[in-house]
Amino acid sequence: MTTTNALGGTPVLTYFPAKYLGLGEILRLFFADAGIPHEEAPTNKDEWPALKKQLIESGANPIGTVPIVKIGDKVYHQTMPTVKYFSKKIQKYVPASIEDEYFLDQILDIISDWRSHARVLWGQDEAAKQTYKAETIPKFINAFDTFLGRHADGPFLLGKDIMYADFPLYQILADNGIRKGGELAGILGEHPRLKAFAEAVENRPPIKAHLAGRE
Ligand SMILES: N[C@@H](CCC(=O)N[C@@H](CS)C(=O)NCC(=O)O)C(=O)O
CATH class of the missing domain: 3.40.30.10 (Glutaredoxin)
Structure with a gap:
């Protein structure tokens, strides 16, 4: 099939x-x-x-x-x-164990939390935007850096194989400009695991082809 x-x-x-x-x-x-x-x-x-x-x-x-x-x-x-x-x-992008599935679902939940905070970026409240950039982004970045560290061999959340939660994780980074060429790309320099993660997603041939029109 x-x-x-x-x-x-x-x-x-x-x-x-x-x-x-x-x-x-x-x-x-x-x-x-x-x-x-x-x-x-x-x-x-x-x-x-x-x-x-x-x-x-x-x-x-x-x-x-x-x-x-x-x-x-x-x-x-x-x-x-x-x-x-x-x-x-x-039958792809799904881990074998419910422990790994639980971990990925925790990640999805935290990404949703991050997305709800990110709404300030589309509003008029400049002070809220500053707080978001100074406090909210580092809080989530640090958490994801720690999560990625659980499989230090990387580059994805569960190690070498990309899983269903890796796509939303990549996209929340991209939506916040935390990717090569993005407004906050500097953050990647401070978080090598996150950098390796973003590059690994972007270097997958079909994703590379898809993103080719972005810049
Ligand atoms: N939990 C939903 C959130 C969907 C959502 O908030 N979508 C926004 C656009 S990103 C929307 O539909 N906004 C217009 C509206 O709510 O009327 C999901 O994951 O799809």
Whole structure:
């Protein structure tokens, strides 16, 4: 069975037109790495209220958010569980032990916490942005540096094999400009494990090809 068939058809991703950014990008990284062709059906500021209403009223996504992924008549929502579910469907990026799975799920939870703090970056509160950069980012960076240190051989969270939580981890770094060429790339110089992690993700051939249009 091909990986696309394992998902039951071609996935169609709906997200705001933010290529290389945000939660939608986590799914793009996953599809690219897994070799699963997907289609894009982006929404925009004008169309979004009607789509949100329809998602809520139809029950397809009662919380009314994107990204959503449609495969046939099924609608998948909530990015982290979706990446994990698709991983299990294609039998890739999933660890063998429940201890390792627990570790990866802890990581997903902490990434979600980080994402909720990062919202200040899109607001008007300059003081909150400064606090975010001075305190919040270092707190999360230090934690992930420690987590990556659990498998010192690296480069990924569980060692040499990339897992479902590695895609969201890479993307939260990218969304914060913590990658080569990013606004906060200097942080990587102070955290070699994080640097090796980001480079290992970016150097995977399908991801490299996907990211080629970013700069
Ligand atoms: N837990 C959700 C969060 C989704 C979310 O907050 N999406 C934002 C865009 S990144 C959104 O839909 N915002 C528009 C809205 O809530 O109306 C997930 O992981 O997919």
